[in-house]
Amino acid sequence: MPFKTLNIALADDDQDDRLLFKEAIEEIKIKTKLSLFKNGQELMDYLTLPNIILPEIVFLDLNMPIKNGMQCLSEIRNHDKLKDLLVAIYSTSSSEEDIEETFVNGANIYINKPNSFGSLKKAIEKALQLNWQYHTSSLNRDNFLLRL
Amino acid sequence: MRVYVKFDFNKTCKTVLREQLDTLGIEYVIHGVGEVEFERPPTLLEMQKMANNLDRYGIEIMDDQQIALVQRIKDAISEWVHEEENPKKYNFSTYLSEKLDYSYTYLSSLFSETTYSSIENFIILKKIDYVKSLIINSEHTLTEIAYKLNYSSVAHLSAQFKKTTGLTPSSFQKIIQKRKERALMQ
Amino acid sequence: MAVKKLVTSPKVYVIMLIVATALLMFIGSISYRQIVRLGKSAESVSRIIQVDMHINQLFTTYSQIQATELRYRLLQDSTRISSHRVHLSKTMESIKTLEELTKGRPKQQNIIHEIRNWQDSLFISLNHLKNTPFSKSVISDKEKEKVQKVSSTMTQLNLLRNQLYREEQSELTKRKEEYASQINFTPLTTLFLGMFALFIFVVSFIQINYLRRKTATAEKFLNGILTESDNIISYLKPVYDSAGDIVDFRIAFTNEKIESILGKSPGQLANINLSDAVSINKENNVFKELIQVAKDGIPREFNAYFIHNGIKRWFKNTATLMDNGVLTTSTDTTAEKKFTRNLKQLNKKLAVQNKALIQTKAFLNNILESASNTVSHLDTVRDTDGNIIDFKYLFTTKETENLTGRSSTSIIGKSISEVFPFVRENGIFNLMVQCANDDSIKTHKAKYYFMGEWKWIHTTLNKLNTGITLTSYDCTDIVTSKQELLELNEQLTIQNSILKDAEAVAKIGSYHWDLATGKARMSDNFYRILECEMNEFEPSVENYRYFVHPKDFNYFIESLKSTIDKKHDGNFNYRIVTKSGKIKHLKHSGHFVQNEFVGVIKDITKELKDAQTLKEKNLELKRSNTELESFNRVASHDLQEPLRKIQIFISRITEESIRNSPEKAQEYLVKIGSSANRMQNLIRHLLAYSRLNKNQKDFSLIDLNEILENTLEDLETPIKEKRVNITVTNLPELRGVAFQLEQLFNNLLSNAIKYSSVLEPRKIEIDCQKIKRKHITDEFQKKSSQYFCITIKDNGIGFDQSNAKKIFGLFERLHQKQDYSGTGIGLAICKKIVENHGGHIMADGTLNEGAVFRIYLPA
Numbered sequence A: 001m002p003f004k005t006l007n008i009a010l011a012d013d014d015q016d017d018r019l020l021f022k023e024a025i026e027e028i029k030i031k032t033k034l035s036l037f038k039n040g041q042e043l044m045d046y047l048t049l050p051n052i053i054l055p056e057i058v059f060l061d062l063n064m065p066i067k068n069g070m071q072c073l074s075e076i077r078n079h080d081k082l083k084d085l086l087v088a089i090y091s092t093s094s095s096e097e098d099i100e101e102t103f104v105n106g107a108n109i110y111i112n113k114p115n116s117f118g119s120l121k122k123a124i125e126k127a128l129q130l131n132w133q134y135h136t137s138s139l140n141r142d143n144f145l146l147r148l
Numbered sequence B: 001m002r003v004y005v006k007f008d009f010n011k012t013c014k015t016v017l018r019e020q021l022d023t024l025g026i027e028y029v030i031h032g033v034g035e036v037e038f039e040r041p042p043t044l045l046e047m048q049k050m051a052n053n054l055d056r057y058g059i060e061i062m063d064d065q066q067i068a069l070v071q072r073i074k075d076a077i078s079e080w081v082h083e084e085e086n087p088k089k090y091n092f093s094t095y096l097s098e099k100l101d102y103s104y105t106y107l108s109s110l111f112s113e114t115t116y117s118s119i120e121n122f123i124i125l126k127k128i129d130y131v132k133s134l135i136i137n138s139e140h141t142l143t144e145i146a147y148k149l150n151y152s153s154v155a156h157l158s159a160q161f162k163k164t165t166g167l168t169p170s171s172f173q174k175i176i177q178k179r180k181e182r183a184l185m186q
Numbered sequence C: 001m002a003v004k005k006l007v008t009s010p011k012v013y014v015i016m017l018i019v020a021t022a023l024l025m026f027i028g029s030i031s032y033r034q035i036v037r038l039g040k041s042a043e044s045v046s047r048i049i050q051v052d053m054h055i056n057q058l059f060t061t062y063s064q065i066q067a068t069e070l071r072y073r074l075l076q077d078s079t080r081i082s083s084h085r086v087h088l089s090k091t092m093e094s095i096k097t098l099e100e101l102t103k104g105r106p107k108q109q110n111i112i113h114e115i116r117n118w119q120d121s122l123f124i125s126l127n128h129l130k131n132t133p134f135s136k137s138v139i140s141d142k143e144k145e146k147v148q149k150v151s152s153t154m155t156q157l158n159l160l161r162n163q164l165y166r167e168e169q170s171e172l173t174k175r176k177e178e179y180a181s182q183i184n185f186t187p188l189t190t191l192f193l194g195m196f197a198l199f200i201f202v203v204s205f206i207q208i209n210y211l212r213r214k215t216a217t218a219e220k221f222l223n224g225i226l227t228e229s230d231n232i233i234s235y236l237k238p239v240y241d242s243a244g245d246i247v248d249f250r251i252a253f254t255n256e257k258i259e260s261i262l263g264k265s266p267g268q269l270a271n272i273n274l275s276d277a278v279s280i281n282k283e284n285n286v287f288k289e290l291i292q293v294a295k296d297g298i299p300r301e302f303n304a305y306f307i308h309n310g311i312k313r314w315f316k317n318t319a320t321l322m323d324n325g326v327l328t329t330s331t332d333t334t335a336e337k338k339f340t341r342n343l344k345q346l347n348k349k350l351a352v353q354n355k356a357l358i359q360t361k362a363f364l365n366n367i368l369e370s371a372s373n374t375v376s377h378l379d380t381v382r383d384t385d386g387n388i389i390d391f392k393y394l395f396t397t398k399e400t401e402n403l404t405g406r407s408s409t410s411i412i413g414k415s416i417s418e419v420f421p422f423v424r425e426n427g428i429f430n431l432m433v434q435c436a437n438d439d440s441i442k443t444h445k446a447k448y449y450f451m452g453e454w455k456w457i458h459t460t461l462n463k464l465n466t467g468i469t470l471t472s473y474d475c476t477d478i479v480t481s482k483q484e485l486l487e488l489n490e491q492l493t494i495q496n497s498i499l500k501d502a503e504a505v506a507k508i509g510s511y512h513w514d515l516a517t518g519k520a521r522m523s524d525n526f527y528r529i530l531e532c533e534m535n536e537f538e539p540s541v542e543n544y545r546y547f548v549h550p551k552d553f554n555y556f557i558e559s560l561k562s563t564i565d566k567k568h569d570g571n572f573n574y575r576i577v578t579k580s581g582k583i584k585h586l587k588h589s590g591h592f593v594q595n596e597f598v599g600v601i602k603d604i605t606k607e608l609k610d611a612q613t614l615k616e617k618n619l620e621l622k623r624s625n626t627e628l629e630s631f632n633r634v635a636s637h638d639l640q641e642p643l644r645k646i647q648i649f650i651s652r653i654t655e656e657s658i659r660n661s662p663e664k665a666q667e668y669l670v671k672i673g674s675s676a677n678r679m680q681n682l683i684r685h686l687l688a689y690s691r692l693n694k695n696q697k698d699f700s701l702i703d704l705n706e707i708l709e710n711t712l713e714d715l716e717t718p719i720k721e722k723r724v725n726i727t728v729t730n731l732p733e734l735r736g737v738a739f740q741l742e743q744l745f746n747n748l749l750s751n752a753i754k755y756s757s758v759l760e761p762r763k764i765e766i767d768c769q770k771i772k773r774k775h776i777t778d779e780f781q782k783k784s785s786q787y788f789c790i791t792i793k794d795n796g797i798g799f800d801q802s803n804a805k806k807i808f809g810l811f812e813r814l815h816q817k818q819d820y821s822g823t824g825i826g827l828a829i830c831k832k833i834v835e836n837h838g839g840h841i842m843a844d845g846t847l848n849e850g851a852v853f854r855i856y857l858p859a
Helices: A013-025 A040-047 A071-075 A096-104 A117-136 B009-024 B043-054 B064-081 B092-100 B106-114 B119-137 B142-148 B154-165 B169-183 C003-008 C010-077 C081-100 C105-129 C141-228 C257-263 C286-297 C334-370 C400-404 C428-438 C474-505 C524-529 C553-566 C605-660 C663-692 C704-714 C718-723 C740-754 C826-837
Strands: A006-011 A032-037 A055-062 A086-091 A109-112 B030-031 B035-038 C230-239 C244-252 C300-308 C311-322 C327-330 C374-384 C388-396 C442-450 C453-464 C469-476 C508-514 C520-522 C572-577 C583-593 C596-603 C700-703 C724-728 C733-736 C761-774 C786-794 C840-846 C850-858
Touching: A006 A013, A006 A040, A006 A117, A013 A032, A013 B106, A013 C605, A032 A040, A040 A055, A040 A071, A055 A071, A055 A117, A071 A086, A071 A096, A096 A109, A096 B169, A109 A117, A117 B119, B009 B030, B009 B043, B064 B092, B064 B119, B092 B106, B092 B119, B106 B119, B119 B154, B119 B169, B142 B154, B154 B169, B154 C704, B154 C733, C010 C081, C010 C105, C010 C141, C010 C663, C081 C105, C105 C141, C230 C257, C230 C286, C244 C286, C257 C300, C257 C442, C286 C300, C286 C311, C286 C327, C311 C334, C334 C733, C374 C400, C388 C428, C388 C469, C400 C442, C400 C469, C400 C520, C428 C442, C428 C453, C428 C469, C453 C474, C474 C508, C474 C524, C508 C524, C524 C596, C553 C572, C583 C605, C583 C724, C605 C663, C663 C826, C700 C740, C704 C740, C718 C724, C718 C740, C724 C740, C733 C740, C733 C850, C740 C761, C740 C786, C740 C826, C740 C850, C826 C850
Parallel strands: A006 A032, A006 A055, A055 A086, A086 A109, C724 C761
Antiparallel strands: B030 B035, C230 C244, C230 C327, C300 C311, C311 C327, C374 C388, C374 C469, C442 C453, C453 C469, C508 C520, C508 C596, C572 C583, C583 C596, C700 C733, C761 C786, C786 C850, C840 C850
16 A cells, blocks of 8 residues: 555654654654654664564664664664664764765665754655655665765 | 634645545544545445545545556656667657556656656656666766766766765765675675 | 628528428428329329220130131031130120220220120121021022121221220320320429428528527626626516506526625525515615616616615616516626725815915915015125124025015025125124024114115014024004004094093993903093093993993893894993983994994983973874864864754744744844854854865865766756856866865855856856966966866956955955855865865956956866
8 A cells, every 4th residue: 555654763862853853754744653762772672672563764863872873773784684674864964974984884865954844854755755665666775875 | 804824734634534434434544644444345335425525625536446557657667767779759758648548647647646756756766776776787887877868968867866866976886886895894 | 781680690590491391391292293193194004004905805805706606607517506605705794894994984985885886796697697507518698798797897896996996095195195294394393392402401500500509609608797797687577567567576587696795696586576685676766767677678777775784785787678578787886986985085185185285385475475574594604713704695585676676586695795785884784693693583673775765674583593584574664654653643632532522512422342352441421421430430341230220231231242242233222320320311332343342322311301202292282183173073063963953943933933923033033044054154164174184095086077067066056046157168087085176166166156246147167277387377386297277267246366365264254244154264175175185276356357266286
């Protein structure tokens, strides 16, 4: 069915960002279920629980206490159950090296935290849409790289 | 005097939908905007009635046939993009309407309604996906790829690539190359 | 040659004998056949005779019958009992015999058959006649006719008989001829062949006998050689394994000599495998050589040794292939080898001795000739009282000529007062007399005038037998150099004092150390460095060791020892504790001057301290740099975060409820928003600028067209908004960092767009040229021979040329914030990027007309 619920996870230590993300995702017309985590460790603990429905997309902030986004990314890519997860990096950093490094480490999407709510919505929407396209239209997911 | 209203489109739709569905007397769940799940399949009569009621609000029930047609459109696009010597003398809209025997306008609106994308966007997505595979798997230069996929110039290809993926073709290639090297090292 | 060889070969004789035997057998068979034929001929002749006899008998009988019958008729004898009946059986018998004899000869048989017929008719006629009564008177015609018939029959029979005779006669003649021919031929050929065979027999016998005698002689000779030979001669038959490879050799024959080596007689060794007889021949290569010979048949010579009963013996071996076996001849070369070795050693010894002798001789000669000494031997000349009155030269070395200008030959034999009369005046003559008298060694030094110059000559006088030996040399140089030395010494003293001062200034101390005597000398400043009085202690390792820092002592001793042992320059550092307890660092370096070790020590305490401080400062600088960098990054990043929040929440407010707020609030919100945006820009640019400080090493070949393309893509919106017309020429490829160059273009182009004129059309022209270094008029440090000069020209608001350099400075702004937003970092970033790429950037501006930015990048 085309319009099934998308499960989304976000790990971000910033409460405001989590809030804004939640609000943004509620306003876009894609049906979603969002789980929020305060840091990488919480996220990883959740993802590795048995018998959970894995999210379609995981949004990762890079700068997080306890376990940062890059560590989570490597763990996900090296985990048998999780390695096919779609990972979107959601970070303030606009450094080319950071971006390249995350892609090389297996990230699919890189979203520069935008400075307006409108662009945040757009970015999330595009990420979800493209993911959905890749998901439904036999596009090669190995090569799914998107920078927003 | 002028009064400004602000309304939640989503909420409006859902409210209307709920009202109409309630009249049927079948248990249901609304998934997001576009999907309704019934507890039992409604009869043909019930479906007819529901369609009529919803039609007034500009809400249409989609059927399996339409979904199948969308898939055929996707297949046609895929074919069009991958065809080595595709009939590019006429444009895609003609190609598609001839192939599927529907007007392009209909197909286009159906596609946009069902997927989150327009046919044009989907073609670009497909093309870029093909470009990616060519960049990765073959020794083609960008010039060759641009020619192969009927881009007017490398610049055009690069621009579309960048617009679609947010990356330049060369940085995309660099990333994939580095990924491969890393995989080899492990 | 080949024919002769063929003739003498015994094979030929054997063949000849076989031929002769074959001939004899042939002759025998022919003779046998002849004899058989003769027998046959004889038999047929006797048969013919028998036939003849029977024919005669038969016809005699016929004649008798006729006669008897006629007689009876005439006598009228009645008692005639038909006589022909008696004869009938007789004739039948004869005919039968004849038939038997003529069997196989149809002609004769026909005749006989006819005879028989006629005989029958004869008997019939006779019977008729008998039955007819006989009258004497009349003889009837009938009777006549009957008698006539008998007669004719008889005649016919006679004719037949003649015919038969003729036949027999011809047969006989034929046989006779045949016989005669055979009789002639047979004996002749038989005789001839017989003689020939006999001849061959005789020749062959003589030859064979000769060969046998020769072989016997040779064998005797060979045996003699074999038994007498000092060589071991053996004939070995190869032993094959199942695969046909040679695994061993069997001794088929060996001569007596072997007994002396192996202690076994040839008889005992015969048919014994070689490996059993001589145990080691598989290791010493003999076996391999033998197999090789047996295989390819090429004779080989090789040396090998055997150890038998613990005695190692060397053999020189020759091996030849003979009738599938191998004939080996081994000569015991042990003695020869030993002898050769001894001879060699002896030779060597002799050579060494010879060399030594030659050397000694040469050495002596050299001493005499090349020692630049003049050695002379003079005999005393005495008067009648035995007092010495003169000396006579018996010998003088060639050096004399160099010293005095007179050749040795012109001196020898003459008296010294004759040659050098002045010896009596300068006292040397008296010394010579003294020396000759009391056997004492004297020396004498005096000035002589030789060859136009004054020379100091030193002479040693020495008594030898009855004469004295004078050894003289030119000591002019020594005397002169002594004087020079004195002068030098004075200079050295001065220099030494200078050195002492220098040492003190440079904090250097030095020492000499005579390794032979162990005596050392330390410079004054060395003492001073140790904070001691001059010569306060005797300089020696033993005394010095108390100054060496205890922790460095082992290292010091080891370094010093290794320097002396290995005779290399001793460069090492160590610490000392001065008399007052101060720790000083010394750098030691030294080297050998002949047998003396000259060392220099330098007080490097201060230098080390300085270096240490420098190192620490450097580290500190590095640390602070890293700190600064991370501070920069963290600050920028962490500053950005709250700012972004401000921005995003403002956007949230403006999107949602701006229309509901009062006008002032709207204005303020917009102001907050633009301030936040400015601050964000500032932070971003600062971040970018600080990132450029990192050494970017990953240069790669970059297509500037692609870079520009991307930039224009990014700036699409402002370009469209301001309707700027941009013209671009083809840009080159060059080595650089992609994102930096992109930033460069981005900054310059956004500047050009930002400061574009209020009037249209707005233009930006991008151009590029390749220029050789010497053609570049702009001044900057040029390392590359060629540069790309990229110009970005706009028709914007421009700037005053006096500010051309200023604009590239950090936080330099030429405009009011209200008029043009800007951080004042953009161009500073551009400058840094271009400099990172080894290039140069500069700007030309005219106020209100436009600006041109020129970027030089190495080609």
